[in-house]
Amino acid sequence: MGEVKVTEIDVGTVHPVLIEPFRTRFWVEDEEVIDCEITYNAAHRGIERIIEGLPIKKAHMITEKVCGLCSHAHLWNSLRVTEKAMGLEVPERANYIRVLVMELDRVHSHLFFLAHGCETLGHETFTYRAFSLREPVMRILQELTGNRVHYSAPVLGGVRPRCDPSEETRKKIV
Structure with a gap:
């Protein structure tokens, strides 16, 4: 048997298809990935400095715009900190709606990331399947x-009225 050649494929932060500071290294033997290393870093955007001194509502509008893919997470966490500082209680129903939107946002975000990764690696079929899911x-x-995009579902102390689904909307969603 001949010598086995292992190739390292580095898809790093300088790769043009990557949209965040993220690096993936694959070790490939023939057509099989035998190892993988994923490295995450941070992208400092200075949002804290930008919203310093702004009215609360405007600050929350800006925190939602930090990212288009995970906008709900940024807004919800910003609201949670403010609500805790102000001693506000969020109604249980509003909290359920916030969690539902957060989980749907998480699922769509993961599927987008999967599709993007497949596209980067040249797997068009898997890319289309992930987007169709x-x-x-x-x-x-x-x-x-x-x-x-930018759902603007939660507001200080609850959720927007449009995010409280009617019986008809709930049936349509299910």
Whole structure:
């Protein structure tokens, strides 16, 4: 038997298809990935400095715009900190809606990341499959919040009225 050659493929932060500071290294033997290393870093955007001294509502609008893919997470965490500091209690129903939007946001985000990774590696079929799995989640988010991106679902102390689904909307979503 001949010598086995292991190739290292580095998809790093300088790779043009990567949108965040993220690096993946693959070790490949023939066509088989035998090892993988994933490194995450941080992208400092200076949001804290930007929102310093702004009215609370405007600060929350800006925190939601930190990222289009995970906008709900940034807004919700910003609201949670403010609500805790102000001693506000969020109604249970509003909290359920916030969690539902957060989980749907997480699912769509993971499917987007999967599709992007598959595209980077040249697997068009898996890319299209991941996007086709993501689309129903995006439609549910649009039905629930009125938007496909930047849902603006939670507000200080609760959720926007449009995010409290009627019986008809709940049946449509299910």
